[in-house]
Amino acid sequence: MNxxxxxxxxxxxxxxxxxxxxxxALALPGLQDLHALLRRRPPGWxxxxxxxxxxxxxxxxxxxxxxxxxxxALGTTIKVAGSQAAFRAVDFDAVLAFAQAARSAGxxxxxxxxxxxxxxxxxxxxxxxxxxxxxxxxxxxxASLLIARPSLLxxxxxxxxxxVRAGERFGLAISRPLSWLIPQAWLPIEAAVVARALLRxxxxxxxxxxxxxxxDLQSRxxx
Numbered sequence: 195m196n197x198x199x200x201x202x203x204x205x206x207x208x209x210x211x212x213x214x215x216x217x218x219a220l221a222l223p224g225l226q227d228l229h230a231l232l233r234r235r236p237p238g239w240x241x242x243x244x245x246x247x248x249x250x251x252x253x254x255x256x257x258x259x260x261x262x263x264x265x266x267a268l269g270t271t272i273k274v275a276g277s278q279a280a281f282r283a284v285d286f287d288a289v290l291a292f293a294q295a296a297r298s299a300g301x302x303x304x305x306x307x308x309x310x311x312x313x314x315x316x317x318x319x320x321x322x323x324x325x326x327x328x329x330x331x332x333x334x335x336x337a338s339l340l341i342a343r344p345s346l347l348x349x350x351x352x353x354x355x356x357x358v359r360a361g362e363r364f365g366l367a368i369s370r371p372l373s374w375l376i377p378q379a380w381l382p383i384e385a386a387v388v389a390r391a392l393l394r395x396x397x398x399x400x401x402x403x404x405x406x407x408x409x410d411l412q413s414r415x416x417x
Contacts (some may be wrong), residue, residue, distance in 0.1 A: 196222035199262050203301065205252075206267030206291045207243060210347055210385035211307050211392075215265055218389055220245065222397075229259050231292065255295045261301035263396040264296035267364055267389075271320075280321055286327045295336050303399045305340040305392040310408055312343055319417035323324045332403050339394040345408040346382040385409055390414030 196385040202219055206212035207230040219228050220242055229246045239247065250256065251267075268289050292306060306327075311318070312327030328341055391406060391414040406414065 198222065199393075200224055201227040201229070201232065201259070201261040201263075203229050203258060203264035203292075204267070204395075205265070205288075205298050205308070206269065207232060208236050209267055209269065211344075211388050212265075212267035214386040214389035215267060215393060216240070216245075218386070218393055219265075222393070227259070229261065231255075231258075241304045243366070252291055253283075255291055258295045258299040260300045261307070262301070263399075264292070264301045265392055265396065266292050266304070267308060268292065268304040269309075280319075282323050286330070289327050290330050293331050293334055293336075296335065296342050302337040303340075303396050304331070304336045304338070305336075305342065305396050307388065307392070308341050308343050310343050310345045311410070328405075338396075338399045338401055339402075339403040340392060341403065341405045342388055342392055342411055343405065343407050344383050344388045344411055348382045348384045348385070348387070381408070381412070383412055387411060387415035389415070 199219075199222055202225065204215060204219065206352060207216045216230060217229070219225060220240070225244060227244055227246065229248055231248050231250050233249070233252070235247050235249065266289055268280060268284060270284045271277055272281045274286060274312045289306060293306070296304060308328055309321065309324045312324035312328055313321050314320040314329050316325060331339060331341070388411050390410045394414060395404065395406070
């Protein structure tokens with residue numbers, strides 16, 4: 195059994211899942227250091243002596259502090275990014291750069307947020323990039339790799355200063371009255387549930403690569 199997480203690298207702390215992971219990680223017993231990689235520090239940043247904000251450029255990451263594990267919740271949409279190339283720069287290039295830097299810093303346990311339907315052979319650009327990202331991470335040699343593929347996310351994006359995603363809002367409106375008909379793997383999932391499942395998975399540190407589909411996240415991430 196792995197010891198409790200004492201130190202964690204976190205990328206994407208200003209997003210829905212990353213924000214939840216930040217709060218949950220600081221509540222973990224035994225955590226001594228949480229290094230959050232940010233493009234800019236947002237207002238209302240938590241005050242905690244264990245929390246260290248690292249303002250970085252993901253295209254030229256510095257040497258990262260040593261840590262037990264790393265969690266990557268970086269992600270955008272093509273609409274927000276502005277183009278397919280800009281989307282790929284975040285959801286593939288930045289994710290891979292963070293993973294490589296974490297691996298160089300001695301991290302052996304890595305968790306990443308991918309997406310439902312991720313497939314490197316997909317005809318859908320979004321799913322294909324997510325699948326290619328997963329394939330690239332598998333080649334880095336982490337002792338434990340945790341890949342989360344959540345369905346539509348539930349969370350207050352407006353409270354984080356993020357634009358509300360029309361697709362998520364429409365999906366929630368349709369799925370709520372029909373939830374009893376929809377397979378659990380496709381049901382919307384709370385960002386906090388995804389974060390909790392990933393942190394628990396990192397603490398367990400099962401060897402090899404493990405894919406958690408949305409139904410797995412639902413069952414493993416409940417409080």
